[in-house]
Amino acid sequence: MSSRSRGPALFWRVAIGNAAVLAAACVITALIFAPATDDVAVRELAIFAGGLVVMLAFNLLLLRRALGPLRELTAFARRIDPLEPGRRLQVAGGDSEATELADAFNEMLDRLEAERRESVARALAAQEGERLRVAQELHDGVGQSLTGVVLQLGRVARDVDDTARPAVVEAQETARESLEEVRRIARRLRPEALDDLGLASALLVLGERVAEHSELSVDVQVQPGLAFNPDEELVLYRVAQEALTNVARHSGARHAEVKLHLQGGRPLLEVGDDGSGLPPNAHDGSGIRGMRERAVLVGGALKLSASPLGGARITLELPEP
Known part of the structure; x- marks a missing residue:
């Protein structure tokens, strides 16, 4: 301007x-x-x-x-x-x-x-609270209902004659697939592994799930002994999640790497890929802006650059512990 x-x-x-x-x-x-x-x-x-x-x-x-x-x-x-x-x-x-x-x-x-950190913290806390509420409702409400439908269809499949049984079994499989999709959405909204097993295990599970639902192979490397507070863990996980989602959807990559390690005494999260690289308007996207706002919450800095793999790399650097 x-x-x-x-x-x-x-x-x-x-x-x-x-x-x-x-x-x-x-x-x-x-x-x-x-x-x-x-x-x-x-x-x-x-x-x-x-x-x-x-x-x-x-x-x-x-x-x-x-x-x-x-x-x-x-x-x-x-x-x-x-x-x-x-x-x-x-x-x-x-x-x-x-x-x-x-x-x-x-x-x-x-x-x-x-003031900006406080406002971002309030907004993200409200967002995470809403994510948790929706995930619980999906798991306890829709998930339980679909589980009941799968069981009922199983009982019906045993009682009907042979001509009707294939249609009932097909409906049961459709209900089971819908149940798995609901569970997947609930896990994405609120990662159980992060709450139950910690950040390192949650990142490994995240890489496996992204690879399972896409043609992307994901290599996750986490340096042992790193410790973070709950806010930092959630920010690191969400940034890795958003970065991998962008890679799977937009980059055309076949391989991605997630690395969490110390560099110069500062924790560093790097997500790189071998895709098409950074688009011209990458910094203006809502996904990148959301990651940068999360970085501000914990005093970190988010950077976009070229990846050694040939595509793009997103780097989140946190303050020294």
């Missing part, structure tokens, strides 16, 4: 104004106090002109130093991304007004990021 047209920068407006005032003062002084001899007036004008140049140079130096931080602040404000927190403005200058302005701006960013 192009910025609207503006006049000269504040630096040049102040500098030109000061130069005009100084020049006018020098010329008026030379003309008023000049003696009758023309040579003396010329000499004094030369002295005033030299002084004017020195004063302007000194003025420009002071203005550039005083107003430089404003340009830095403007450029920094334009680069800020709410989904990439932690960046702060650093201005040299001791106890100057520019330093105070930078400190005030950084404090404002601290407050905004804290």
